[in-house]
Amino acid sequence: MAEKKQTVMAASGDQMVAEAFRQANPDVLPVYPITPQTIIVEEFDKFVADGKVHTEFVPVESEHSAMAAAIGASAAGARTVTATASQGLAYMWEELYVAAGMRLPIVMANANRALSAPINIHGDHSDIMGCRDTGWIMLFAENAQEAYDDTLISFRVAEHPDVMLPVATTLDGFITSHALDRAELMDDETVAEFVGQYKPAHSLLDTEDPVSYGMFANLGNFYMETKLGQRKAMENSFKVLREAGAEWEKLSGRPFEFVKTYGMEDAERVIVVMGSSIGNARAVARELRANGEKVGVVGLRVFRPFPAYDLVAALKGAKAIAIMDRCETIGGQGGPLWSETVAAMATAGVSIPTRNYIYGLGGADVTLEILYQIYEDLKELPAAAEKGDVIGVTYVGARTSAKDSQSNLVANSQTAAHKG
Amino acid sequence: MAWDIEGNEKWTYEEIPLGAMTLEGGTGTKHLTGDWRVKRPVWDSEKCIHCLQCWMYCPDNSCKAKDEKMDGIDYEHCKGCGVCAQVCPVNALTMHVEKDIRAKGDEKELHEHAEKVLKEEEGK
Amino acid sequence: MPNLTEIRWHARAGQGAVTASRLVAETAMDDGQYFQSMPEFGAERQGAPLRAFTRISSDPIEIHNNILNPDIVIVLDETLLPTIDVCEGMKEDGILLINTRMTPEEVREVSVEVPAGVQVRTVDASNIAVETIGRDIPNTPIAGALAKVTNVINVDSLKKYVKNSFAEKFPEKVVEGNIASIDRAYEEVH
Secondary structure (H helix, E strand, O other): OOOOOEEEEEEOHHHHHHHHHHHHOOOEEEEOOOOOOHHHHHHHHHHHHOOOOOOEEEEOOOHHHHHHHHHHHHHOOOOEEEEEOHHHHHHHHHHHHHHHHOOOOOEEEEEEOOOOOOOOOOOOOHHHHOOOOOOOEEEEOOOHHHHHHHHHHHHHHHOOOOOOOOEEEEEEOOOOOOOEEEEEEEOHHHHHHHHOOOOOOOOOOOOOOOOEOOOOOOOOOOHHHHHHHHHHHHHHHHHHHHHHHHHHHHHHOOOOOOEEEEOOOOOOEEEEEEHHHHHHHHHHHHHHHHOOOOEEEEEEOEEEOOOHHHHHHHHOOOOEEEEEEOOOOOOOOOOHHHHHHHHHHHHOOOOOOEEEEEOOHHHOOOOHHHHHHHHHHHHHHHHHHHHOOOOOEEEEOOOOOOOOOOOOOEEEEOOOOOOO | OOOOOOOHHHOOOOOOOHHHOEOOOOHHHHOOOHHHOOEEEEEOOOOOOOOOHHHHHOOOOOEEEEOOEEEEEOOOOOOOOOHHHHHOOOOOEEEEEHHHHHHHHHHHHHHHHHHHHHHHHHHO | OOOOEEEEEEEEOOOOHHHHHHHHHHHHHHOOOEEEEEEOOOOOOOOOEEEEEEEEEOOOOOOOOOOOOOOEEEEOOHHHOOOOOOOOOOOOOOEEEEEOOOOHHHHHHHHOOOOOOOEEEEEOHHHHHHHHOOOOOOHHHHHHHHHHHOOOOOHHHHHHHHHHHHHOOOOHHHHHHHHHHHHHHHHHOO
């Protein structure tokens, strides 16, 4: 292997994803541009025009067509990538299940963005959380560097014979997709060797070995068994993710952890969060810890498969936990990260009081004050839980005139055990 | 793995090809759909001008062609949709009630033909 | 992060504020610093007031939020002064750098209410740009002025960066014009 060389770049998250795509040299990239994913498409199109990749770039007329073309290309045995965001991802929705059910190792970048209405182009997790049950592996990058690393690791996981599932690598819209950040780019040769060649077991276009995709599995046939196969593959992906992540760490010097922890050796009050806000929580925790406060942060990088074991292992010493969701599940008990975390703890027999915070919707600024406030709230939580007080979902950073609000930017919504 | 349509309802999740793929070409021929038919197309070779419109339109490849000429109907797979009779410009194809034809004793001929087709398939 | 410097840019769309914030960030990168540079995205149309943000630090930057209390505010277009509170949220001892013909005293007297502790610095970057580059693109000279009034970027590093990165895209005359604009703004900033 040639000596590996990393170049420091001033690049946006989208640019780093485009670089990762270039280095993985996909066979086909069908795509439809949508803010804030657009830079990925623009940059990649330049790579194609400059002859830096040998990719069939297919500018389609909609995201529905983009995913349809990706499914066809992947079934034909091509290494296939695409990228989208927001309404575009929503428009792909029915086909996300097809890609996963047909076990096609498509890698898709999503620049996480709010969903209409009202129309909003900024970053939150409303779009990507809509595909959490589709059978795709889902990774959440904290910054441009992780967006790059995640994208490269995705190829290894998606195309592994024990997995064969599509992967969504996600980065927060504008905050990560568009902001210029410092990131290291690995040399092309090292990446090519790490990512490897995709060798499909079958190809739809191979006339010597004819196969059909998308067959009919009716009542009592083998539909349930196929779904069980997907679940088993998702379970297998834990090991493959860990191994590919460890190998990438050896090359790059950057760890790939399902769950990133800060201060968890002794933290009593903990924030659980994903994506670009992890660093904000860490910065606040660092300040508070300097004053001797026992606070910590747990940031998830992997959401599907849900890393329940790692998460509970990190949390079990805590006394009060704030779980922050950057999307809504209106009518549900709480956001998806909260639900999963609480279920993971209950399954492991760990009982720690939690509060669910909804934050940063439509790109609302995640100020450090919000995070100081949450750590402050957590001081009261164990006593409130002891008394049996029900604290529902808490909106932070939203204006309210409600009398029960702690400030004019915080509103509680009694979703749990509401007596009406 | 040879693809046996008869056995697939017994497959465990480990046995199902990845993504429920069919690992063999042209397996549709193994699925005999001729008994779905309510109406049967009957071909009159005297009237036929071999324009092959029926061959082009048939959704189940059941209008057979040989040496660029119409060569009868595959009753093992014809579902009796009637599109061939619709497109035929000279009324060489006409639709008749299946059970009436069977009542006239053509059933035996039909059965023999089915066995012949299946044998040919197995021989491949 | 005590050595973190936060800069807010005020300009009109099309004046090169995004390029300027990138210029400052990449110069800092060449000096081994960490940085973030993010325009505020909204309705993108020529002439609309816009803001951009730059963070420079010797340590990795982990926060991802808007800059509410900037150390430095840079105004690329003085016509924004009557309509926009450019001093909003500024640090008490912050620096306000404006592209204008006015002196700092004139700015305080006629144009904006500036908190007492805030240092006002001015440079006629537009005029310098016209005379050196041949067009009113004040972003390169304003970066030169920034290097003079703070130590957040180094003027030699800035010139080196401009020389190397502009040479890929522009003829030598343009590169030299830009370097000259940095030197003049560095000297002429009030």
